[in-house]
Amino acid sequence: MRLRKEEERYAFGLIAPSMIVVFGVIIIPIITTFIYSLVNINPLSSHMGEFAGLSFYIKALSSKAFWDDLGRTLYFTIASTAIETVFGLLIALLLNQKFPGVRFLRSIIIIPWAIPTVVNGSLWKLMLNGEYGVINALLQRLHLISSYQSWLGNPKTAMLCIVIADAWKMTPLAVIFFLAALQGIDYTIYEAAKVDGAGMIARFRAITLPALRPTIMVIVVMRTVEKFKAFDIFYLMTRGGPANSTKTLMYDTYLQAFTNLNYSDAATYAYLIAIVVALMTVFYVRMMKRRDLA
């Protein structure tokens, strides 16, 4: 019993510095944000200072703007996670082969991931520029377009451009995860399957895919959380425009807080995002635990 106490005191000493810094920064703001979502603190509102109950949540969930934001957020989240997972897997399968130049490819594949998010946004914004952009020049040279297009200025193409820019940077991360998993598969199983007459596709479905399933799950969940709260690339490339076509939940939260000064609305949005993130965190931890058991 005495030993147990001593052990706890030791643990407390080791974790205390972390807890002081982390919770010291977070506790008060996270509680205050919750209060802001229940009490009207919008400085421009005539009801300022009044207790609002859940009315900000009801207002958010019954407004068209919120659901439009959510729709765009989901479009970005699902499209880029899907692209990264599928291309990540295909590229990893290619890089897991042996052919001249593969070592070089393995060492450069990580470069886009290393480029800071803001630089990536700025790079793609320049390349997509409607007047001088290299992508316009290239597409015109290949006769795919007849005149320069304003890719980021067009509500129909802006979100797609952000998806592509983001996928270019983040697909390498999926590649690295998949490569690590592929290298863990026992090579002799393939030989045995070959002897048994299993073709390439049959081998992929029977051996590779089941072995990669945990990695696929980890990537999909982790990336979904990240995409759901993405902000930087939207701020840099389009600022939610044109015509709100890239306004996501996260970006709208920023607008409410710092442009419209609707603090309570922003706090409500932020909490709704945090709830989704919390649910996904729990789901993720459960999944990791199951993976450890397997």
Next chain:
Amino acid sequence: MKRNEKGPRMSARRRRLTLLEMFLGLLLAVVVLAPVAWMFLSSVMLPVDLTAKPLKFIPETITFERYAQIFKSSTTSDPAYVFRVALKNSFIIAAAVTILSLIIGTLSAYAFAHVRFRGKNGLMLMILFTYMLPPAALIIPLYRIYNKLGWLDKKWPLVILYLSFIIPFIIWVMQDFFGSISKSFEEAAQVDGATRLQTLIYIFLPIARPGAIATGILAFLMSWDEFFYALIFTSSLTSKTMPIAIEEFNGKFTIDYGMISVAGILGSLIPVLITVLFQKYIVMGMTAGGVKE
């Protein structure tokens, strides 16, 4: 490398497959490298060539004048000067965050992996949630608190903010590393009369060093990359970081594309070099925690 090419008579099917793989590999190399190459080319092209129509993909004359400007400019309103100071700020902040978060986070990670205490699992879940929490859920009260304390537009308050999400990241990944170290080391050391702290310092820390290098690099990169807090909390040259300077360049029409590209190249230089040189560690760090960037 040549396991599949047994002898001179590689089968025709295998040869065709290798050719296909090489073609796809080339395509991949172009997709990966072309945007980076273009950013570099834009940084050395003359302004006239950058806005030319039709655009020449290979310029006739190049200039490194913009790079020179970054290093020698001394007028505080000059974008080149602003960017140089921002780079310096970013470096100071990222270095401080890396060192502090490694020291503080590693100790906690060890406790989570090897010391028994009540409420461990719940606390770990909270730590992970903290790491995933969108900063928007904190930003309005944080801004008000920082404003009251007079902490806006200063470097070290930004360091504290970064620590609040980078320490959880380090704990999450490092406890995985510590967890893989056998408890028998600890028991053996205790039999030899070592105290718990001695065991930690002389036995566990050296074994966990590769993990610490990996997470330390990732911590540096996360801090170098951070945008949201910096956007809200910095305003002048005292604390403005590299991402904020780049964002401002993009919003200004008076700055030529070449200068934005120079900033992009210089802003990427450190992270790309670190990543390529320490790739092995980084891959280990990322796959251990199953975490993001």
